[in-house]
Amino acid sequence: xxxxxxxxxxxxxxxxxxxxxxxxxxxxxxxxxxxxxxxxxxxxxxxxxxxxxxxxxxxxxxxxxxxxxxxxxxxxxxxxxxxxxxxxxxxxxxxxxxxxxxxxxxxxxxxxxxxxxxxxxxxxxxxxxxxxxxxxxxxxxxxxxxxxxxxxxxxxxxxxxxxxxxxxxxxxxxxxxxxxxxxxxxxxxxxxxxxxxxxxxxxxxxxxxxxxxxxxxxxxxxxxxxxxxxxxxxxxxxxxxxxxxxxxxxxxxxxxxxxxxxxxxxxxxxxxxxxxxxxxxxxxxxxxxxxxxxxxxxxxxxxxxxxxxxxxxxxxxxxxxxxxxxxxxxxxxxxxxxxxxxxxxxxxxxxxxxxxxxxxxxxxxxxxxxxxxxxxxxxxxxxxxxxxxxxxxxxxxxxxxxxxxxxxxxxxxxxx
Numbered sequence: 001x002x003x004x005x006x007x008x009x010x011x012x013x014x015x016x017x018x019x020x021x022x023x024x025x026x027x028x029x030x031x032x033x034x035x036x037x038x039x040x041x042x043x044x045x046x047x048x049x050x051x052x053x054x055x056x057x058x059x060x061x062x063x064x065x066x067x068x069x070x071x072x073x074x075x076x077x078x079x080x081x082x083x084x085x086x087x088x089x090x091x092x093x094x095x096x097x098x099x100x101x102x103x104x105x106x107x108x109x110x111x112x113x114x115x116x117x118x119x120x121x122x123x124x125x126x127x128x129x130x131x132x133x134x135x136x137x138x139x140x141x142x143x144x145x146x147x148x149x150x151x152x153x154x155x156x157x158x159x160x161x162x163x164x165x166x167x168x169x170x171x172x173x174x175x176x177x178x179x180x181x182x183x184x185x186x187x188x189x190x191x192x193x194x195x196x197x198x199x200x201x202x203x204x205x206x207x208x209x210x211x212x213x214x215x216x217x218x219x220x221x222x223x224x225x226x227x228x229x230x231x232x233x234x235x236x237x238x239x240x241x242x243x244x245x246x247x248x249x250x251x252x253x254x255x256x257x258x259x260x261x262x263x264x265x266x267x268x269x270x271x272x273x274x275x276x277x278x279x280x281x282x283x284x285x286x287x288x289x290x291x292x293x294x295x296x297x298x299x300x301x302x303x304x305x306x307x308x309x310x311x312x313x314x315x316x317x318x319x320x321x322x323x324x325x326x327x328x329x330x331x332x333x334x335x336x337x338x339x340x341x342x343x344x345x346x347x348x349x350x351x352x353x354x355x356x357x358x359x360x361x362x363x364x365x366x367x368x369x370x371x372x373x374x375x376x377x378x379x380x381x382x383x384x385x386x387x388x389x390x391x392x393x394x395x396x397x398x399x400x401x402x403x404x405x406x407x408x409x410x411x412x413x414x415x416x
Contacts, residue, residue, distance in 0.1 A: 036070070036071020036072060037071045039072070039073045041341075041342070042073050042087065042340065042342070042344070043067050043073045043076065045340050045341060045346075046073060046076075046077075046087065046340070046346050047060070047063045047064065047067065047076065048060070049338060049346055049348075050063065050080075050085075050346075050348065051063065053336070053338075053348070053350055054080075054085075054277065054348060054349065054350070055276060055277050055333070055334075055349045055350050055351050055352060056277055057277055058080075063076055063079075066079050073087060074087075082348075082349055083113070083152075084333060084335050084347070084348070084349050085335075085347065085348040085349050086152050086154065086347055086348075087344060087345075087346060087347075088154055088337075088344055088345045088346070088347050089343075089344050090342070090343030090344050091158055092154050092155060092157075092158040092344075093337070093339070093343070093344055093345040095154075095157060095158045095161050096154060096157075096337065096345075096347075098161070099157070099161070099218070100218055100219060100250070100251055101218065101219055101220070104161055104191075104192055105161060105162055105163050105164045105166075105189045105190070105191060105192065106160060106161045106162070106189055106190075106192040107127060107128040107129045107160060107168060107170075107187040107188075107189055107190070107192075108123060108124035108126075108127020108128055108129040108130060108190075108192055109121075109122075109123060109124075109127075109129045109134065109160065110122040110123075110124075110215065110216065110246065110247075110248050111140070111153050111156055111157060111160075111248070112153070112248055112303065112305070112329075113153060117139055117140075117141075117148060117149065118139065118140045118148045118151065118153070118156055119136075119137060119138065119139050119140065120134055120135065120136055120137065120138040120139075120140065121136060121246050121247075121248050121303050122136055122215060122245075122246030122247070122248075122303070123135060123136065124192065124215065125197065127190070127192065128187045128188055128189065128190055129187060132185050132187055134170075134172065134185070135174070135390075136246055136303065137174070138172050138173070138174050139172065139173040139174070140156065140170055140171070140172060141171040141172065141173050141182050142169075142170070142171035142184075143156060143159040143160060143168065143169070143170060143171075144159060144168060144169050145169060145171070145184075146159070154347065161189070162189050163189065164189050164190050164191050165188065165189065165190075166188070166189050167186055167187065167188050167189070168186075168187050168189060169184055169185070169186050169187075170184070170185050170187060171183070171184045171185075172184075172185055196212055196213065196214045196215065196221060196224045196225055196228065197212070197213040197215070198210065198211065198212045198213070198228040198231075199211050200231075200232070200235055200237060203401070203405065205405060206238045206239065206404075206405050206408045206409070207237075207238045208235055208236065208237040208238060209237060209238060209239055209240070209241065209401070209404065210228070210229075210232040210235075210237040210239070210240040210241070210294070211240070211241045211243070212225070212228055212240065212241070212242050212243065213243040214242065214243065214244055214247055214258070214308075215246075215247060216247060216248065216249070216250045217247075217249060217250025217251050217254035217255050217258065217307040217308070218250055218251065218254060219251065219254065221250070221251075221254045221257070221258060222254055222257030222258055222261070225257075225258055225261055226261065229261060229291045230291075232294070233291060233292060237294065238294075238295070238408045239294055239295035239296065239297070239404045239405075239407060239408045239411075240294045240295070240296050240297075240404075241296075241297050241298075241299065241397075241400050241401065241404055242262065242296065242297070242298045242299070242315075242321070243298075243299040243397075243400075244298060244299060244300050244304045244308040244311065244312055245299050245300060245301040245303060245304055245325060245393070245396070246301070246303040246304070247303070247304050247305070247307075247308035248303070248305050248306065248308070249305050249306025249307040249308055249309075249331070250306070250307050251307065252272075252284075252307065252310075252334060254307060255272070255307035255308075255310040255311055256271055256272070256284055256286075256287065256310075257287060258307075258311050259271050259286065259310065259311045259314040259315065260286040260287035260288070260289050261289055261291055262289075262296060262311075262315055262320055262321065263286050263289060263314065263315070263318055263320050264289050264291060264292065264293045265289075265293075266286040266289070266318055266320070267285070267286050267287065267288050267289065268285045268286060269285060269286050269318065269356070270283045270284065270285055270286075270356055271284055271285060271286050271310070271314045271356050272284050272310050272314070272353050272354070272355065272356065273353060273354040273358065274334055274351040274352075274353050275351055275352050275353070275354065276350065276351045277351075282351075286314075295321075295404060295407035295408050295410075295411050296315065296320060296321030296322070296404075296407075297321060297322050297323075297324055297400045297401075297403050297404040297407065298311075298312055298315055298316075298321050298322070298323050298324065299324055299325050299396060299397065299400050300312050300323055300324070300325040300326065300327075300328050300366065300368055301325045301326045301328070301396070302326050302327060302328065302329060302365070303329060304325075304328040304329060304366075305328065305329035305330075305331045306329070306331045308328070309328045309329065309330075309331065309332070309355075309361055309365065309366050310353065310355065312328060312366050313355035313356060313357070313359070313361060313366045314355065314356040316357075316366065316369065317355055317356040317357030317359075318356055322369045322370065322403055322407065323366070323367075323368040323369045323370070324368055324369065324370045324372055324396060324399055324400045324403055325368050325370075325371070325372055325396050325400075326368060326371060326372065326373075326396075327364075327365040327366065327367050327368065327371075328361070328365040328366040329365055330361055330362060330363045330364050330365035331362065332352050332353055332354075332360050332361045332362030332363075333349045333351070333352050333353070333362060334349065334350055334351045334352065334353050335347055335348060335349055335350065336348060336350040370399065370403060372392075372395060372396045372399045373392070374391060374392050374395055
């Protein structure tokens with residue numbers, strides 16, 4: 001997910017137009033007695049915003065007609081065929097705000113969608129989910145015994161998140177067999193801090209190596225990364241591995257801050273371009289970077305998405321490091337969040353983005369410089385059994401280390 005939070009705009013002209021169309025064409029009295037039109041007030045706020053701000057041109061009259069025929073805002077949003085555009089009720093919107101802050105009550109899961117449905121992207125270390133044995137690729141069939149079929153990711157996240165100390169029930173299915181037995185797990189929520197994990201590892205050949213695992217892009221990610229890089233500088237590490245595997249994305253501004261810290265000397269260079277429906281392009285340049293240059297390897301896989309792809313693509317396009325792993329998820333769209341009267345919000349697609357090199361990666365992903373699969377094996381299928389993922393994850397990490405050691409040796413030779 002890439003999101004940009006803004007305050008509500010005043011689209012009065014379009015708002016008045018939709019109300020006038022409804023009133024003049026069908027009559028207020030008839031509309032109000034129809035049980036279908038229970039979300040008319042919301043529709044009168046959301047339809048004008050979509051008409052003005054959505055990343056593709058939309059016909060106001062067509063949206064109004066769809067609403068009139070169905071009497072449902074959900075049907076209007078579904079007609080866009082955009083899984084990233086939806087209405088967030090107040091509770092879900094507040095959960096999104098809390099998650100973007102970087103600390104919230106939850107179980108330590110990152111969620112995503114594949115063709116088979118809602119799946120686990122990543123499990124945080126030492127979290128309730130990890131202690132219960134959940135693994136990447138597990139399908140979540142139900143939350144609190146409510147089916148997740150057709151459930152939006154934000155809705156699922158809102159159902160899983162909650163006050164620390166409370167319990168959430170997840171029904172899990174593991175493996176590729178759709179008829180495999182499911183199991184229900186009770187997880188007690190705790191305070192979750194998804195800031196980055198980092199450590200300094202010792203290698204007998206090249207010395208100290210900095211290893212960063214970046215799980216999500218929140219408001220705190222850039223600050224946490226700065227602390228890690230400062231520590232690496234003090235400890236004089238010889239190189240860095242940045243692990244972006246299973247990272248579902250997050251805030252655009254966080255992606256810019258993170259990418260900038262790995263691009264010494266790139267201040268002012270474009271890192272990402274947003275293209276809006278009126279062909280207007282907004283350019284976001286690299287921020288100032290106080291950190292020295294380190295030999296860098298970036299781990300990516302098919303679960304690296306959105307903001308993670310912006311960072312990986314910037315490092316690749318500007319030749320600041322080597323990408324190792326598999327092709328990323330391929331989400332090249334940007335969402336905005338506009339608060340609405342009543343406490344909810346509209347979460348919708350406002351632009352597509354191009355990478356630092358000017359490429360669109362939507363539905364194609366970012367290609368690694370060095371593709372890593374298991375020896376004598378094909379890539380695991382979508383939503384594989386986690387037993388297939390673990391050996392591949394280890395092999396990718398081992399390969400990243402070997403690639404980094406070669407970069408370090410080359411850096412040392414160049415310095416002589």
